[in-house]
Amino acid sequence: MEFDVQTTLALTLLGLMVAFALGWLASRFDVRQWKREQQESPKAYYKGLNLLLNEQQDKAIDAFIEAVQQDPGTSELHFALGNLFRRRGEYERAVRVHQHLLGRGDLSATERERAQHALAQDYVKAGLFDRAEEAFRALEGTAFATDARLELLALHERSRDWHAAVDTARKLEASGAGSFASRIAHYGCELALEADARRRGDEAADALRKAREAAPQAARPRVLEGQREAQAGRHREALAVWDELLAVQPNAFALIALDYATSALACHDEAAARTRLQAVYERAPSLDVLSALLRLASGADDRLALLREHLQRHATLSGAAALLKEQLAQGVAATPADTEALQQLAAAAAKPLHRYRCAACGFEAQHYFWQCPGCHGWDSYPPRRLEDQ
Numbered sequence: 001m002e003f004d005v006q007t008t009l010a011l012t013l014l015g016l017m018v019a020f021a022l023g024w025l026a027s028r029f030d031v032r033q034w035k036r037e038q039q040e041s042p043k044a045y046y047k048g049l050n051l052l053l054n055e056q057q058d059k060a061i062d063a064f065i066e067a068v069q070q071d072p073g074t075s076e077l078h079f080a081l082g083n084l085f086r087r088r089g090e091y092e093r094a095v096r097v098h099q100h101l102l103g104r105g106d107l108s109a110t111e112r113e114r115a116q117h118a119l120a121q122d123y124v125k126a127g128l129f130d131r132a133e134e135a136f137r138a139l140e141g142t143a144f145a146t147d148a149r150l151e152l153l154a155l156h157e158r159s160r161d162w163h164a165a166v167d168t169a170r171k172l173e174a175s176g177a178g179s180f181a182s183r184i185a186h187y188g189c190e191l192a193l194e195a196d197a198r199r200r201g202d203e204a205a206d207a208l209r210k211a212r213e214a215a216p217q218a219a220r221p222r223v224l225e226g227q228r229e230a231q232a233g234r235h236r237e238a239l240a241v242w243d244e245l246l247a248v249q250p251n252a253f254a255l256i257a258l259d260y261a262t263s264a265l266a267c268h269d270e271a272a273a274r275t276r277l278q279a280v281y282e283r284a285p286s287l288d289v290l291s292a293l294l295r296l297a298s299g300a301d302d303r304l305a306l307l308r309e310h311l312q313r314h315a316t317l318s319g320a321a322a323l324l325k326e327q328l329a330q331g332v333a334a335t336p337a338d339t340e341a342l343q344q345l346a347a348a349a350a351k352p353l354h355r356y357r358c359a360a361c362g363f364e365a366q367h368y369f370w371q372c373p374g375c376h377g378w379d380s381y382p383p384r385r386l387e388d389q
Contacts (some may be wrong), residue, residue, distance in 0.1 A: 036212055053302050054319070080161070083119055091126035098122060110143070117144045120151065129155055147178050153183075162187045162194070185215035196228070204228065219245060221253035224315065226256060235263035255279055257292035285314040300330050308337075315345050353387035 060185075061136050074389035078101050098119040101107060101134030107115070120135035133155055139148035149172050156165035166187045188211025195203035201244035205228075211221040222245040229238035246253045253260075258279060264273030274296045281289045291311050297303045307323040320342050327334060334342070355364045358381055372380045 006353070050291050079114070079118065082122070086122055086125055089125075091122050094122045095119065095126065113142045113144055115138065116142075117147065120148065124151065124155070129159060133311075135238075146172070146175060149177070151173070160190070161192045181215040182218060185211040185218040185221055187211075188214060189220050192224060192228075214367040217248050219249040219255075223252065223256055227259065230259060230263050236269075239264045239267070239269065243276075250280065251284070254284070254286050254288040257286075257289045258295065261292035261295040264296065285310065287316065287318050290319070290322075304330070304332065309340050311345075315341065315348075317345065320345050353385065355386055356384075357386055 008034065020236070040289060078097055082094045082097035082101075085091070098115050101115040102112060102119065116138055120132050120139070123129070123132035123135055133152060136148040136152045136155075139145055142148075143217070149168055153165060153168045155170065156162070156168060166184055169184050169187070173180050188207045192204040192207040192211070193200070195207060208221050208225050208228075211218065212225075215221075222241055226238040226241035229235070229241060239260065241262075242253070242256055245256070257280070259280055261273060264270055270291060274293065277289055277292050277296070281293060287310075292304050293306055297306060303326055304323075305318065307326055311319050311323055324334075324342075326332075355366055356368050357364045358372040358377070360377045360380040361372060361375035364370055364386075365373065366371065368383065369381055371378050
């Protein structure tokens with residue numbers, strides 16, 4: 001009996017010693033394997049990073065794939081790999097990488113939101129706008145909410161979904177992302193144009209009213225409103241709207257100057273219109289305002305006087321062409337002053353064409369160079385000036 005107890009104790013001690021030895025060996029093996037993996041993974045990662053910095057993207061992707069295979073749990077490597085795929089235009093592979101990240105159960109909430117945002121960007125680049133919109137909407141209430149709404153706004157503009165664009169812009173304003181009043185006004189104008197195309201005048205008028213409320217100083221709602229009035233034959237109402245435009249956005253008045261003159265002629269208000277247009281022209285001479293003044297001119301001599309004055313004050317090729325056209329139409333010969341002005345204008349317009357241009361880099365110079373000062377290439381200048389090519 002005593003022998004059996006001693007034997008049992010000895011066997012138990014021996015078993016404990018064997019188990020301890022096996023555990024120690026297993027732990028040593030695991031530690032060595034872990035150390036080897038940790039050493040190999042950073043090497044592959046830094047190799048990929050170095051290749052990326054050297055703009056060797058193909059080799060960098062191979063290195064990152066190797067690193068991910070060695071350490072599948074490293075999310076940063078997945079993000080780097082996905083971004084590389086997107087930059088190279090391999091959007092399907094980028095989508096798969098980010099979908100794999102989202103499918104992991106051990107991913108933190110922050111990294112999950114980041115992966116969702118990256119996946120939405122993949123869809124945008126791939127042209128999958130419906131999926132992109134759904135992915136961006138899933139980021140509501142996250143740290144990426146503002147970025148997602150901005151991306152959604154761009155998607156709505158691209159798809160011309162102006163109602164959704166207005167809603168998203170107002171949400172951005174409410175979240176403190178800045179003022180979107182000007183863009184909301186443009187969306188209202190686009191809605192008005194669509195309503196007019198469908199012959200829904202009341203909807204168009206309501207859209208323009210909301211656009212003006214969103215941005216009282218915006219030019220486009222008044223431009224469109226005046227044009228709608230003129231098209232309906234309500235020229236005095238059109239002039240009144242455009243007078244408001246002149247008061248709040250005088251720089252934009254040139255856009256409708258010719259329309260203004262046309263409406264003034266329709267309601268026999270040429271004198272007042274010419275006074276306003278002349279004031280605009282004095283402040284900022286332009287061919288658009290000049291065209292409106294020419295339409296309201298009292299006669300041929302008045303038209304020639306306006307064109308000559310414009311050419312002296314604001315010498316442009318368009319102004320010179322208009323003067324020549326008017327002289328030919330009237331059969332009037334050019335005066336010495338006209339000829340001198342046209343000669344100076346032609347010389348100034350031709351001056352940039354007297355240059356040589358390098359065929360390799362596009363560097364332009366007035367003198368011919370056998371070696372380009374820009375790219376240092378030899379014989380890269382064609383022996384002909386731009387004007388002669």
